[in-house]
Amino acid sequence: xxxxxxxxxxxxxxxxxxxxxxxxxxxxxxxxxxxxxxxxxxxxxxxxxxxxxxxxxxxxxxxxxxxxxxxxxxxxxxxxxxxxxxxxxxxxxxxxxxxxxxxxxxxxxxxxxxxxxxxxxxxxxxxxxxxxxxxxxxxxxxx
Amino acid sequence: xxxxxxxxxxxxxxxxxxxxxxxxxxxxxxxxxxxxxxxxxxxxxxxxxxxxxxxxxxxxxxxxxxxxxxxxxxxxxxxxxxxxxxxxxxxxxxxxxxxxxxxxxxxxxxxxxxxxxxxxxxxxxxxxxxxxxxxxxxxxxxxxxxxxxxxxxxxxxxxxxx
Numbered sequence: 001x002x003x004x005x006x007x008x009x010x011x012x013x014x015x016x017x018x019x020x021x022x023x024x025x026x027x028x029x030x031x032x033x034x035x036x037x038x039x040x041x042x043x044x045x046x047x048x049x050x051x052x053x054x055x056x057x058x059x060x061x062x063x064x065x066x067x068x069x070x071x072x073x074x075x076x077x078x079x080x081x082x083x084x085x086x087x088x089x090x091x092x093x094x095x096x097x098x099x100x101x102x103x104x105x106x107x108x109x110x111x112x113x114x115x116x117x118x119x120x121x122x123x124x125x126x127x128x129x130x131x132x133x134x135x136x137x138x139x140x141x142x143x
Numbered sequence: 144x145x146x147x148x149x150x151x152x153x154x155x156x157x158x159x160x161x162x163x164x165x166x167x168x169x170x171x172x173x174x175x176x177x178x179x180x181x182x183x184x185x186x187x188x189x190x191x192x193x194x195x196x197x198x199x200x201x202x203x204x205x206x207x208x209x210x211x212x213x214x215x216x217x218x219x220x221x222x223x224x225x226x227x228x229x230x231x232x233x234x235x236x237x238x239x240x241x242x243x244x245x246x247x248x249x250x251x252x253x254x255x256x257x258x259x260x261x262x263x264x265x266x267x268x269x270x271x272x273x274x275x276x277x278x279x280x281x282x283x284x285x286x287x288x289x290x291x292x293x294x295x296x297x298x299x300x301x302x303x304x305x
């Protein structure tokens with residue numbers, strides 16, 4: 001893994017992962033697992049009373065999955081920054097595809113780092129999360 | 144703009160430090176989170192794998208600090224309480240983590256949040272509340288900085304905001 005990430009260059013898309021449909025059961029589990037008990041994610045009566053057609057996914061659940069996709073390529077100790085904007089609501093049943101593209105390779109305090117543009121999209125190609133990560137790279141074997 | 148949208152003038156809250164919050168990284172609770180999101184990386188599941196990767200114990204995954212803050216601090220969200228906003232009106236706008244040091248199972252974390260800015264968007268249909276949160280571990284080491292933006296949907300005279 002380290003040799004492949006050491007050789008990364010601008011334009012590469014090392015992060016690419018898809019997940020199955022988000023279920024109501026997962027939303028219920030995520031409430032307990034995350035401590036976010038906003039009923040809007042599990043109680044459809046509450047969601048409707050708040051002006052939504054149905055319950056919807058915790059943005060942080062999708063951010064956790066986008067983080068997993070990032071983490072599948074870069075070890076947790078290498079992640080320096082990770083941020084997202086929640087572009088639109090993720091509906092129940094959404095099948096999320098996560099991608100990360102290298103936009104810069106830089107050196108900070110003697111450490112080689114890659115900057116990645118991240119996206120999480122649903123099955124209709126609607127952007128749900130748009131974000132950025134900065135990761136440390138292994139010292140490259142210069143060709 | 145009609146009736147006031149908030150219990151207080153939001154600008155009086157900008158710069159306010161919220162009460163410090165503490166949270167523990169508990170192994171079983173962390174395992175429940177990992178199972179829920181479907182994380183199977185051995186570094187998060189096996190203490191030996193975590194040590195082989197250079198950690199004292201199992202580290203937390205990238206977004207878990209946000210959860211810890213809620214898990215050990217149940218009860219109403221302080222900002223919503225101050226503004227007099229029902230939880231059904233909020234959405235999550237932005238979230239960012241800057242990591243300085245790892246947090247691992249067994250650690251106690253201390254969160255110090257400050258209200259950074261409160262800004263209206265879309266002609267007042269939405270109000271964005273940004274918080275800056277400094278995270279330290281039990282040894283007083285600065286381990287992360289978090290920024291969080293909450294979106295409040297405001298009641299509309301005409302048709303409701305999306």
